[in-house]
Every structure is written in structure tokens, then in C-alpha cells.
Amino acid sequence: MPSKRILITGLSTFWGGRLAQALERDPEVETVIGVDRRPPKVELARTEYVRVADRRSLIRRIVEAAEIDTVVDTRMVVDSIVTGRRVAHENNVIGTMNVLAACGGPDSPVRKVVFKSSAHVYGAEQDDPAYFTESMRRRHPPRTWLERDIVEAEDAVAEFAARHPDRTVTALRFANSLGRGVRSAPMELLGLPAIPAILGFDPRVQVLHRDDLAGCLEHAVRHDLDGPYNCAADGVLVLSEVASLLGKPLAPVLPPWGTGAAAAAVRQVGIRLPPEQLNLLRFGRALDNRRFKATGYRFRYTTRETVLALRREQRLEPFVDRRAAYRYEEEVEEFLRRSPSVRAASQAPADEPPANRPPGSTGYDGLRAEELMRLLPSLDRSDLEALREHEAGRAGRATVVGAIDRLLAAQR
Amino acid sequence: MAGDERASTLGGEAGGLPATTSDLRELLPGLEPERRVTDWGRSERVEGLLDRTVSEFLYRIWFRVDVEGIEHVPSEGGALLVSNHAGALPPDAPMIAKAVKEEHPHPRPVHLTVEHFFKGYPGFSMLLPKIGAVPAHPANVHRLLYDEQQLVLVFPEGRKGTEKLYKDRYRLRRFGRGGFVEAAMRAGAPIVPVAVVGAEEAAPAFAQFKLLQRLTGLLYVPLTPTFPHFGLVGMAGYLPAKFRIRFLPPVATDQLGDEPWEDKALVQSVAHEVRATIQAELFDMLAERESVWFG
Numbered sequence: 203m204p205s206k207r208i209l210i211t212g213l214s215t216f217w218g219g220r221l222a223q224a225l226e227r228d229p230e231v232e233t234v235i236g237v238d239r240r241p242p243k244v245e246l247a248r249t250e251y252v253r254v255a256d257r258r259s260l261i262r263r264i265v266e267a268a269e270i271d272t273v274v275d276t277r278m279v280v281d282s283i284v285t286g287r288r289v290a291h292e293n294n295v296i297g298t299m300n301v302l303a304a305c306g307g308p309d310s311p312v313r314k315v316v317f318k319s320s321a322h323v324y325g326a327e328q329d330d331p332a333y334f335t336e337s338m339r340r341r342h343p344p345r346t347w348l349e350r351d352i353v354e355a356e357d358a359v360a361e362f363a364a365r366h367p368d369r370t371v372t373a374l375r376f377a378n379s380l381g382r383g384v385r386s387a388p389m390e391l392l393g394l395p396a397i398p399a400i401l402g403f404d405p406r407v408q409v410l411h412r413d414d415l416a417g418c419l420e421h422a423v424r425h426d427l428d429g430p431y432n433c434a435a436d437g438v439l440v441l442s443e444v445a446s447l448l449g450k451p452l453a454p455v456l457p458p459w460g461t462g463a464a465a466a467a468v469r470q471v472g473i474r475l476p477p478e479q480l481n482l483l484r485f486g487r488a489l490d491n492r493r494f495k496a497t498g499y500r501f502r503y504t505t506r507e508t509v510l511a512l513r514r515e516q517r518l519e520p521f522v523d524r525r526a527a528y529r530y531e532e533e534v535e536e537f538l539r540r541s542p543s544v545r546a547a548s549q550a551p552a553d554e555p556p557a558n559r560p561p562g563s564t565g566y567d568g569l570r571a572e573e574l575m576r577l578l579p580s581l582d583r584s585d586l587e588a589l590r591e592h593e594a595g596r597a598g599r600a601t602v603v604g605a606i607d608r609l610l611a612a613q614r
Numbered sequence: 615m616a617g618d619e620r621a622s623t624l625g626g627e628a629g630g631l632p633a634t635t636s637d638l639r640e641l642l643p644g645l646e647p648e649r650r651v652t653d654w655g656r657s658e659r660v661e662g663l664l665d666r667t668v669s670e671f672l673y674r675i676w677f678r679v680d681v682e683g684i685e686h687v688p689s690e691g692g693a694l695l696v697s698n699h700a701g702a703l704p705p706d707a708p709m710i711a712k713a714v715k716e717e718h719p720h721p722r723p724v725h726l727t728v729e730h731f732f733k734g735y736p737g738f739s740m741l742l743p744k745i746g747a748v749p750a751h752p753a754n755v756h757r758l759l760y761d762e763q764q765l766v767l768v769f770p771e772g773r774k775g776t777e778k779l780y781k782d783r784y785r786l787r788r789f790g791r792g793g794f795v796e797a798a799m800r801a802g803a804p805i806v807p808v809a810v811v812g813a814e815e816a817a818p819a820f821a822q823f824k825l826l827q828r829l830t831g832l833l834y835v836p837l838t839p840t841f842p843h844f845g846l847v848g849m850a851g852y853l854p855a856k857f858r859i860r861f862l863p864p865v866a867t868d869q870l871g872d873e874p875w876e877d878k879a880l881v882q883s884v885a886h887e888v889r890a891t892i893q894a895e896l897f898d899m900l901a902e903r904e905s906v907w908f909g
Contacts, residue, residue: 328734331753332654338753402736404743406655436643438653440743458736485733488653490757492641506646 204588205272205314205423207233209265211301212277213251216383217318219244220416221274225423235268237261238277241530248539251530256297261304265312272314272423273305278355280320280376281386282348282476294351295358302362305369314370316422317359321377321434321489322349326481332406333490336375336430346477356430363429370426374418377434377489378482380508381412382515382522387476392512393519394473396453397445398483400461405486408438411503411511421499431497432489437504441483447509448516456483574602578609586610639761654725655743664745665712672705673712676854677812680909681713683861686806689720692759693864694798695767697808698786698892699775701817702836703849706810710767711746713859724765725758729773731833752797759801767808768794770885777822777834783814784896792878792885795867799875799884804864807888809895812857815906856909858899862891 208225212218213236226234226248234249236242242251254260256277265273277297279290298317305312324330325340344350356373363371378388388409391398410418410433418433445452456464461484465475491501503511538544581589590606593599643653650658673679687693697710711724727750732738748754750768758764769775774787798805819836826835826842835842840851865888867874874880903909 329730329749329751331751332748333753333757335753400736402740404655404740406653406743437646437649438655439649440651440655440657443649443651484739492638495641496638504643504646506649 204230206231207268207270207311208235208272208274208423209261209268209270210234210236210249210274210276211256211261212238212275212318213242213249214238214240215276216243216385216412217416217419218242218274218276219246220412221276221419221423222246222249224416224420225249233268233270235264235270237264241532243528243530245528246535250539251535256293256300258300258303261301265304265310269311271311272316273301273312274316274318274419274423275301276318276419277301278318278320278352280322280348280352281388282346282478283387283390283474284385287347290348291351294355298355298358302358306362306366312369314372314423314426315359315362316372316374316419317356318419319356319359319373319375319430320352321375321432321487322352322478323356323375324487324489325349326485326487328485330485330487333488334432335490336432336493345481348476348478360430370428372422372427373430374422374433374494375430375489376415376418377408377410377432377487379410379412379415380512384412387474387479390474391479392444392448393516394450396451397441397448398456398468398473398475399441399452399454400456400458400480400483401454402458403484404440404442405483406438406488407441407444407482407486408434408488408505409508410435411501411508414501414503414508417502418494418499421497425497427494427497431494432491433494434489434491435501435503435505435508436491437506438488439505439509441486443506444509447506448513575605578602578605583610642761651744654746654748656723656746657744660741660744661746665715669708669712672852673709673716676852677705677709677816677857678909679709679713679857679859681717681859681861683863684713684717686861686863687714687718687722687765688804688806688864689718689722690763692763692801692803693765693806694755694759694794694801694803695724695765695806695808695861696794696888696892697767697769697810698784698896699769699771700778700783700810700813701776701852702819702834702838702841703817704769704776704813705816705852706813707767707769708745709813709857710808710810710859714765722765724767727755727766727768729833735831752793755794755797756801759797759803768797770794770889773833777819777836779822780814780818780820783818784811784900786889786893786896789885789889792881795881795884795888796875799867799870799881802868804866804868805884805888806864807862807892807895809860809862809892809899810857811896811899811903812855812906815855816852816857818853855906856903858903858909860895860899862895 208231210218210222213222218236219242222234222236223244225231226246235252236249237252237254239255252264277293279285279293305315324334325342325344327342344353359371359373378386380389414435442452461480465480468475586606586609590603593602697706699706707726714724715721723746726747728742728747730749732742733749755766758766770789771787772790778787817838819838821837823835839853840848844851870880
């Protein structure tokens with residue numbers, strides 16, 4: 203069943219905002235609602251923003267009142283430099299529990315939950331396989347509080363999926379993502395004049411371009427994918443290769459023994475090197491992304507291309523004006539969304555106009571029967587079938603359904 | 615050379631495998647010609663440099679390697695090379711890889727499997743993947759054999775082989791728990807037994823220092839003709855024994871019924887058979903050998 207009424211938690215996160223932008227461009231999508239503690243950081247045309255944290259009762263009221271069929275949970279904190287331990291735990295473990303509870307229950311309208319998780323569920327250890335597949339479990343208990351929280355959150359998602367076999371529950375395990383706007387320890391470390399490394403180690407590195415991260419989330423909304431999926435770019439580099447692609451020297455400043463203590467010292471001079479990155483710097487990690495690719499998604503950037511794109515952005519860094527960023531003004535946004543004087547079509551930037559769709563319409567439901575009839579012969583078989591299902595489930599106009607049936611019979 | 619490897623990755627022919635599984639092999643990452651390092655961390659530059667210098671010297675001059683039965687190594691598709699193992703810093707692995715490269719009509723890269731220990735030890739962790747070593751994880755072997763259709767070299771004796779003393783030379787240790795047979799069966803790849811004579815005399819170990827081993831955290835610290843009294847360099851101080859490498863006829867694993875790896879008795883008996891083949895061949899080669907140094 204296609205997702206039409208979508209709730210995004212964590213709208214203020216980079217990917218939450220990007221996903222909302224992508225979804226609101228699609229006329230098939232009726233409603234996009236975003237919730238977060240903080241206002242969105244990107245310009246949105248018709249996404250509605252509700253300032254609410256992950257309180258179960260409040261989200262549940264929104265879900266029920268708006269008849270949300272798909273919840274996309276992008277709140278997950280996957281990097282310990284973003285926030286403190288307590289806030290992260292509250293967000294990742296308790297928040298996830300609350301969001302899931304708001305989607306549960308036999309009478310809930312929610313049919314699909316997409317959960318943004320992290321490759322940190324696998325950890326990085328000496329006896330790990332070179333590529334993790336989704337069916338592998340980590341063989342050692344989590345080493346850091348962040349990993350522990352992420353594992354706990356994913357367990358809660360798996361439990362929710364087991365209790366609700368009739369719903370699609372997707373967990374996307376993302377590799378570290380790179381790109382301007384992403385706030386994370388890898389971004390900071392790669393932004394240093396020399397790339398810190400552990401002496402005697404050259405770990406394998408796999409990342410994901412920020413555009414692909416948003417693309418993966420959108421793909422999961424548009425398709426029904428059940429279970430966990432690895433999302434990481436094609437290709438695995440070694441750290442020395444990353445450094446040379448960035449045109450920077452590799453600095454093996456961390457000793458192989460007593461690395462934790464040395465990292466603490468490094469933190470004192472202002473370089474943020476969180477504990478969950480230490481084992482990645484030692485053993486590295488790579489994911490087998492083929493299960494996700496088998497669902498039809500093609501990653502736009504390889505790991506190498508992601509790093510090269512980062513290099514271009516780093517060169518531009520000194521010239522970019524950070525203050526020019528979008529600022530959410532509640533009254534203006536409300537005016538743009540609600541006032542009858544605003545022409546909705548001019549707001550939505552139609553970068554990627556969907557094929558086979560009449561311009562300016564808000565979906566098939568906005569079309570009169572005659573308009574629809576004229577359109578039918580141009581559609582192919584799968585579209586016709588989808589449309590028939592849609593029409594039968596909604597307006598149920600006999601003339602339209604009959605015409606589709608005739609066309610389908612003729613094509614058979 | 616690493617370039618060839620990536621190209622064959624894309625080839626991905628089924629090689630007589632059952633077409634029951636939905637084929638994820640077509641979704642393997644594509645080739646990036648600008649890269650000099652593979653996704654496994656194998657570096658064309660480092661490997662090429664060592665190959666042209668150290669390996670070339672050892673192969674041609676120092677060990678004067680004789681190779682027989684190279685035709686038993688398949689030209690395409692995954693295959694598991696299984697060999698006996700000896701020496702503190704075993705010279706047999708690179709010599710087998712070099713033999714396939716030099717003597718085979720279609721030279722192919724060989725992936726050596728090594729203990730996980732090396733991934734965690736500074737220095738080794740950086741260098742070994744660069745020359746084609748891969749941690750001996752069943753998932754790694756499966757991906758190489760089945761998905762990427764590569765040649766993989768395993769030493770089922772593991773460290774029991776490399777830490778054995780000179781007095782036990784050419785007597786094969788237990789072949790693990792038959793994990794290598796299981797891996798080959800799952801991938802439907804043939805097993806090519808390999809017998810190597812010469813490595814035991816090139817790097818003999820006369821004793822093991824248990825205390826030093828514990829202090830350094832290494833796998834073992836042996837007493838060899840050159841180690842420890844010549845320092846760490848002494849680890850690679852090989853004696854110029856004559857090497858003879860014999861590749862034996864492959865053992866097929868794809869005609870043993872459905873999911874043969876579930877049958878542990880069958881796995882054990884194939885493992886035993888491979889071990890017996892190599893052991894018999896070793897005794898045969900030792901009987902023929904007239905001199906340790908001249909063959």
C-alpha cells in the first residue's frame with residue numbers, strides 16, 4: 203500500500219528535513235507532518251510542523267487525528283558529540299519506545315514504520331567479518347553507551363515488528379554519513395588538517411553520502427521493506443586512501459596500546475574523538491549493502507565519490523556564509539501554508555516532476571472522471587492496476603473502474 | 615593485479631552452482647579503475663613492490679621453487695586451496711601465491727586467510743591486508759569463494775602447524791573442525807589440496823618461549839636458527855631449503871547432495887580425506903627428495 207499520510211519525527215535533523223522536502227513534492231502524498239522539539243532547518247512548502255518531543259500520548263493524538271499511515275522515525279542520535287549521554291539515552295531508548303507505542307495498538311491507522319538506525323548496532327571488533335550482513339548479530343556486548351542505546355532501540359523495534367506482523371517495519375542501518383550539514387565526529391575528524399589514526403592500523407572505511415541517506419529513507423517510504431537493511435555506499439576504502447583523497451596527511455598520533463587514555467588526552471586539546479569511533483579507527487567496518495540494493499535502490503555515490511565530494515566542500519568551506527542559512531519563522535510559515543492569497547503551486551519547487559502525471563493537479567482524486575478517462579490510455583499496466591485499486595478504495599466511480607478493466611482486458 | 619581481481623569480481627559466473635538462491639552476486643559493487651586498493655584492503659602498489667623484490671628473490675634464488683600440478687588450479691571460479699603449514703613467519707603462503715601467479719596459464723590473485731589475531735596487532739594489521747591476507751572468518755571465505763569467485767588459500771592446521779617443532783616436521787596436525795570443508799561446500803567450490811616441502815627446513819622452530827609469548831602478546835615466540843638472537847629481523851631469516859609445491863587433483867564439493875554441510879559426518883570425512891591426501895603426498899615427496907638444500 204503506498205504511503206499517503208506521513209509523519210516524520212525528528213524534522214529538525216538534517217535527514218528529517220530532507221525527507222520532508224522530497225515527500226512534499228510528490229502529489230501522491232496527501233499529508234506530511236513533522237514533529238520535533240526544535241523547528242525545521244530547511245524550507246518546507248506544505249509540511250506541517252508540530253512542536254512536540256517524543257511524548258507518546260501527544261504523538262498518538264496526532265497519529266490518530268491525522269490518520270497517519272506511515273511513521274518515519276529519524277530522531278536517532280548516532281554520534282556522541284551531538285549531545286550528552288543522558289539526553290541521547292532519553293532520545294534513543296525512551297523516545298523510541300514512546301514513538302513505537304504511539305504507532306501500536308489494534309486500532310492504530312499506522313501501517314508502516316521506518317526507523318533510522320545505525321551500523322553501530324554491529325560494533326567493530328577484531329573477530330568481525332569483513333562485511334556485515336543483516337542477519338549477523340554482534341558477538342560482543344556493546345562497548346560504549348551510545349552503542350548500547352542503539353542496540354536497545356533496535357531491539358525494541360524488532361519486538362514491535364514481531365508483535366505487529368501485519369505492519370511493515372523497516373530498520374535502516376546507516377554507515378557514517380558525510381556531507382555539508384552533517385554534524386558528526388567523522389565529519390570533524392576529516393575536517394582536521396591531518397587525519398588522526400592509530401599507529402600500526404589502517405582500517406577499512408565505508409561511508410554514505412548525505413544525499414543517499416535521504417534517498418534511502420525516501421526509498422523505504424515508497425516501498426514496503428520489511429526488516430533490517432544495511433545502507434552504506436558501494437566500495438570500501440582504507441583510511442590512508444581517504445586521507446590521500448582528501449589531500450591530507452595521515453597522523454598516527456594515537457598509540458596502539460592505551461588508545462583510550464590517549465584519546466582522552468586528545469579530547470583535552472579540543473579534538474572530539476568519541477569512544478565509539480576508536481574501534482572503527484582500529485578495526486574498521488564494512489556492510490554488505492546488497493539486500494537493500496536488491497529492493498531496487500541504487501546508491502548515487504560510491505564511498506570514494508563521497509569522500510571526493512567532501513573534499514570539494516572542504517575547499518569551499520572558507521567562502522560559504524553560514525549565516526545565510528534558513529531560519530524558521532513560525533508566523534511566516536503559517537501564513538505561507540494557510541493563507542488563501544498564497545498560490546500553492548509557486549511554492550513547491552518541482553525539481554523532479556513525476557512522470558505520467560498531469561501538471562498542477564494534487565493527485566488523481568482532484569481529477570474529474572472525464573479528465574481521468576482521457577488519461578487512461580497513456581498509462582501502462584502496473585499504473586493501471588495501481589490506479590484501479592486506488593479508485594476502488596476511494597471514489598469508486600463505476601465509469602472509471604469499468605474503463606480501466608476494459609483497458610486491462612485489452613492488454614492481456 | 616588487483617585490477618584483474620576486481621574485474622573478475624564483476625564477471626561473477628555461476629560456475630555450476632545451484633540457481634536456487636536469488637542472486638545477490640550481480641549486486642556486488644562495481645569496479646572503480648582509479649583505485650589502487652581493493653575493497654578488502656589489498657594494495658596493488660604494496661603487493662606489487664613486494665612481489666618484484668622479496669617474493670621474486672625468495673621464489674627464484676633462495677628457495678628455487680619447483681611447482682607441479684599447476685593445472686589443478688582452476689582458471690575461473692572460486693576454489694579453495696588447502697595446504698600444510700610451517701615456519702614461524704610462514705614462507706609457504708607467499709610462495710604458493712607466487713607459484714599461481716608465475717606458473718598458471720591464467721594468473722589469478724590468491725587470498726591468504728590469516729588468524730584474527732593479526733587484525734588486532736599493530737603493524738600486521740596494516741601490512742597483511744595490503745598483500746592479500748584476509749581474516750579467516752567463515753563469512754569472508756564464503757564471500758570470496760561464492761560471491762567473488764576467487765582463489766582462497768587456507769591452512770586448516772592454523773597455528774598448530776606453525777608452532778610445531780622441528781622434530782614434528784611434515785606430520786600434519788589436526789585439520790581444525792572441518793570448517794574449511796563446510797565453507798567450500800556452501801560455496802560449491804572445489805578443494806585443491808596442496809603439499810609443500812621445504813618450509814619446515816627453511817624456518818625450523820626448535821623450542822617455544824611461553825613466557826616471552828605472554829609478555830609480547832604474540833601468537834608464539836619460537837627459537838629458530840636466527841631468532842631471537844638476531845632480533846626481529848631474524849624472524850624472516852630463512853635457510854635456503856629447496857621448495858617443492860605440488861598441487862593435487864581438486865575434490866569437488868558440489869555433487870554431494872543438498873546442503874551437504876549439514877551432514878557433519880560427511881564434512882569430517884571429507885576433511886579427513888583431504889588431510890590424508892596431503893600427508894601421503896608429503897611422505898611421497900620426502901621419499902623422493904635427495905637433499906634438503908638441492909632437492
